Amino acid sequence: MRVTFKHAVLSVLLLLVLPFSAARAQSILRDAETEAFLHKASDPLFLAAGLNPKSVHLYLIHDNSINAFVAGGQNIFIHSGLILAADDVNEFLGVMAHETCHIACGHRVRRADAASIAGTTSILSMVLGAAAILAGGGDAGMGIFMAGQSMAQGQYLAYSRGQESEADLAGARYLEEAGVPGEGMIAFFEKLRDQEIFAQIRQDPYVRSHPLNRTRIMQLQEAVETSPYAGKGPNEDLNEQFTRLKAKLAGYLFEPRRTLRDYPLSDKSASARYARVYAYHKALEWDLALAETDALIQMEPDNAYFHEIKGQILFENGRVQESLPVFRKAVQLAPKEPLIATALGQAMVSTEDDKLMAEAIPILEDATRQDRGNSFAWFNLAKAYAWVGREAEASLATAERFYSAGAPMQAVMHAQRAMQAFDEGTPEWLRAQDILYVSEEAAEKMRKYQEERRRNENRRRFEETSFTNPLSHE
Structure with missing residues (x-):
């Protein structure tokens, strides 16, 4: 099995929403x-x-x-x-x-x-998203914000x-x-x-x-x-961390040629190696990317983030089994980082091995408790639940996934299924009800906004046609 860069769940500079246009790509980076x-x-x-x-x-x-x-x-x-x-x-x-x-x-x-x-949405989406964050606990409501932002930034x-x-x-x-x-x-x-x-x-x-x-x-x-x-x-110390962050962003966002020009091979600093890891990663130069990560790990063996990116490269290159001990080391070094735990959980789930699937469930449950807005953790948790036959939990996790991913209509559907599967009044039933109510309201607001936007667009096109068509003035 080969996991591509495009479809992998990146805990390292994770793009949470797709860009709304190729010309102006905007998304939340995690x-x-x-x-x-x-x-x-x-x-x-x-x-x-x-x-x-x-x-x-x-x-x-x-x-x-x-x-x-x-x-x-x-x-x-x-x-x-x-x-x-x-x-x-x-x-x-x-x-x-x-x-x-x-x-x-x-x-x-x-x-x-x-x-x-062109293509912008109301600032209301930000306000609604922030309100949903509070209503959903943690960052669970971030999805509503992202739903608005996926239409425009x-x-x-x-x-x-x-x-x-x-x-x-x-x-x-x-x-x-x-x-x-x-x-x-x-x-x-x-x-x-x-x-x-x-x-x-x-x-x-x-x-x-x-x-x-x-x-x-x-x-x-x-x-x-x-x-x-x-x-x-x-x-x-803080400036060194900032320098690494800049290099990481540059390597992730810029074309590999530019990154390698800005961070040449002669530069052996941690930040330069970090940038080159991403440059080689984007260029599909897996061996070179791994060589840079190994050099980073040799510099700082207890840096969880260096192990994390190495595991991610192995995972995305289809070397899933090799990635597991590397991800485990990263989680061991940073046990309170839910995004790293999510990467380990996803790698386990992707093997479709019964033992690893069962082992992934508590890891992903802990990740979602710490970061309720992590739609990728919810996705993999739902898959693991379904694999072991826990269908009710799978429905609730799927509702959480769509809620945090900013898809309220799908969240409504799966929240309803979860409410039917759990006994009324249980914590799971109440959580499904919360998702249902907030998502129904968000879906209605989005529907009204989209209708208004279509009306405005049709009005604009009509006015342009009336102005440019000479027959319209006769």
Whole structure:
């Protein structure tokens, strides 16, 4: 059996939704190492702002433009292009500190220019998704957000200049309380300020939604210069992790030729090897990719993420049995990383071996308890349940899968089946009922939106035809 890169369940930089167009591919990227880093780096800022870090959800969006925004409450969406544009971790943290204020300072956000973007959906999908996250527990409701985003991305949130200035100063204060120099925020904003002279179509979304001007930057400089951490460089450990994250993203998102140019073979650093792993992976140069992962593991034998990517390469190359001990090692080193556990569970399920199938069930159950929005874990758990004859649990897991994947109509169908299979009032029955109610509401909202969108499109086409057809004026 050969598992292809396209169809494999990637726990390493996992694409959770398909792009809505080839020209503007956007999706949620999930990766255990990346998510751990984002919270490790940003949680001190959330604490400085008086927020509970566990209540702030961070999502990495596959989009090369420079942007970050807050939507639906305590949800921060970060474009991959922003990370790739930052020179060091302090520049990235400067943006995160700024965005943190939009949550902590209670700023209201409004949508701008959404109607002019072909194929966009309402910002309401983000709000509904955030509400569903709370209703479903954990990240289970993320699917509703992704359902809206699978139709479109690229919503731009506009703030008043007053709110932006407040976010600058509050962000500088959060950085100081977290022990982070504020020069990174200034450096990044200076980098973006020059874009204000561009035509709007050439500007990055962050420039359009966060208007920058010299006065704001000078005001920010005054606040930063008084910090006791002024002039200090970034934390070495955190910056190394950020450098690896950038390399990982570059290798995953860019064409192999570009990656190998930016990270030549002469560079033996961990970040360069990381980038080349993905470049060779994309180029289907399996042996070269494995050689780089082995070099990484030799550098850091207890790094779970290095074992994870090696297991993934073996799995996607059809060497499933070889991948199992590698994934087991990764899970042993990082027992609280549900995405890594999902990769192990999927490899077990793919063997269709009775013993491994039974062994995969508790692993995947634990993964879904930690990460309820992991549709791939639910998919494999449902398959394992069905394999051992636990049909009722399979129906509920399938309902969870479609719910988290943003397919409310299918979620409704399987939730109804689960409710019929379980005794009324049991925890499983109640969970199926919750999925049913939330998914029915989401399906109706999506149906109404799609109908309105079709009507607007038909009206636009009619108006264009009427204008261009000379017979329509006779």
